[in-house]
Amino acid sequence: MTVPPSVKGWCPGAFKPMMSGDGLVVRVRPRFARLEPEQVLGLSALAISYGSGFLDLTNRGNLQIRGVSETNHNALLAGLAELDLLDEDPSIESRRNILIAPLWREGNVTHRIAAALLRALPELPDLSAKFGFAIDTGPDPRLQKDSADIRVEWSDQGLIVRADGAARGRLVAEPDVIPTVLTLAQWFDTHRTKDRRRMAKVLEVTDLPEGWEQAAPREQGAALAVGPCQNGAFSGATLGAPFGQIDAAELAALMAKSNARALRVTPWRLFILEGVGMPDTDAFVTDPSDPLLHTDACPGAPYCTSSSVETRDFARAVAAQTKGSVHVSGCEKGCANARTADTTYVGHDGRFDLVKNGAAWDAPVKTGLRPDDILAKRT
Ligand code: SF4
Structure with a gap:
């Protein structure tokens, strides 16, 4: 496999949106990854009024409104503030990159630590925009493969604070979790460089001080699946x-x-309706065997200027006819999936190149395929 081409290092926040092919991309970071019903309705209305009418679930467990014009950006910010989905201080909003174990309960250890971290955000140094935290203290660890720089987890000996990239973390009592997180963030801040802006990158060239690698986290548990979910008194x-x-x-x-009592967002293109059974809907995936759950496709044309091909309608059609994982990428950057897929189609001059068992930037086995021909061959 070759090295992936560099993707844009920008992590768009609400105050500092990224310009894309269809307008600004405005990221919304719900606290505790949870939205009350009135926030869901309000956010949906904002996406329809000021954006493309869609919300993107990101791999950081956030939501994005795309297609916002520069003229509408301030009105959208005002709407988000009214829904209590925005910090007044942009520097706090940009630091609020917190992944949380999705089945947390009000007042449990995960909720308490996340609440304490939210309160401590002003004490953090000014970190890079992509720097993030994972509070992975649910019954089963689930966030180990998701992007974060400082992780709070369970080991067999108790809670640990672990630097991403280290195999072990520092044992801590719960009251010491946040002070330990702050110390580690400050250590990172003094060792980061222009080229090493994530914890794992820093650890490639610098050892952690003594005492930071005491205990290994518990093994990653089963992935959250489409269907009913439960954690003690929590169900959804x-x-x-x-x-x-x-x-x-x-x-x-x-x-x-x-x-539903609320909506929770996850980094895995899944969301949870709190306190209800599985609803009857065609708009979302409710069948755990649906091939779309294993299909990745970036926004493609006309939303991204790097793409010469439409991606998502094609991905729906081709996924229904293809065994194994499918990735449709508007270009070789592979934003929707940085790993390998069984079948990857990569847009190039209005046609597709085909990569087998590889990533979007790997050498194709076929080039210049027309979407219609690909689908016709499979039917
Ligand atoms: S992979 Fe898709 S979203 Fe990413 S730059 Fe290429 S066309 Fe745009």
């Missing part, structure tokens, strides 16, 4: 969003119809 329904894209009008309708 897990649904999938194909390609991480949510139709805002469909989401608002589902929220109203299901009477």
Whole structure:
């Protein structure tokens, strides 16, 4: 496999949106990865009024509104603030990169640590925009493969704070978790360089001080799956969003119809309706065997200027005809999937190149395929 081409290092926040082919991309970071019903309805209305009408679920467990014009950006920010989805201080908003174990319960250890970290955000040094935290203290660790720089986890001996890239973390009592996180963040801040802006990159060339590698985290548990979910008194329904894209009008309708207590977002293109059973809906994935759950596709044309091909309709059609994992990428950067897939189609001059068992930037086995011909061959 060859090295992936560099993707944009920008991590768009609400105050500092990224410009894409279809307008600004405005990222919304729900606290505790949870939205009350009125926040879901309000956010959906904002996505329809000021964006493309869709919400993207990101691999950081956030939501994005795409297609926002520069003229509408301030009105959108005001709307987000009204829904309590925005910090007044942009520097706090940009630091609020916190992944949380998805089945947390009010007042449990995961919720307490996440709340303490939210309060401590002003004490953090000014870290790079992509720097993030994972509070992975649910019954089964689930966030070990997701992007974070400082991780709070369970070891067999108790809680640990672990630097991403280290095999072990520092044992801590719960009251010491946040002071330990702050110390590690400060250590990172003094060792980072222009080229090493993530913890794992720093650890490639610098050893942690003594005492930071005491205990290994518990092994990653089973992935959250589409279907009913439960953690003690918490129960809900897990649904999938194909390609991480949510139709805002469909989401608002589902929220109203299901009477869910809240919505939780995850980094895995799944979301959870709190306190309800599986709803009857065609707008989202409710069948754990749906091939769309193993299909990746970036926004493609016309949304991204790097793409010469439409991606998502093609991905839906080709996934239904293909065994194994499928990735449709608008170009060789492979934003939707940085790993290998069984079958990858990569856009190039309005046609597709085919990569087998590789990533979007790997050498294709066929080039210049027309989408219609690919689909016709499979039917
Ligand atoms: S992979 Fe897709 S989203 Fe990423 S730059 Fe290429 S076309 Fe754009």
